[in-house]
Amino acid sequence: MFRSIFRSNGPRRTGRRLFVAAAVGCLGLLGCANLDFRGERFQYDPAFELGSRLRPPDKQATPVAVTNKSMQIERNLGVR
Secondary structure, X not given: OOHHHHOOOOHHHHHHHHHHHHHHHHHHXXXXXXXXXXXXXXXXXXXXXXXXXXXXXXXXXXXXXXXXXXXXXXXXXXXX
C-alpha cells in the first residue's frame, strides 16, 4: 500500500495532473473577471467636477489608487 506512494508516477500521469491543474486554474481566473474587487464608487455629484476644472491635469503624476473611490478622488485632483 505504501509502496505506491513512494514510487514515481510516470510522465503520463504527471502530465495529466499538470494539464488538469492548468485547466482548473484558467477556468478559475475567467470566473474572477466578473467580480469587482475594487469596491463601490461615489455617487455622481456635479461638485466633483469643480476640482478638475480648477486644476489642470498633472502630466508627471502617476496614479497609485487601488479602490474605485480613490481613483475618482485622484481624477478630480488632476492625476490622470
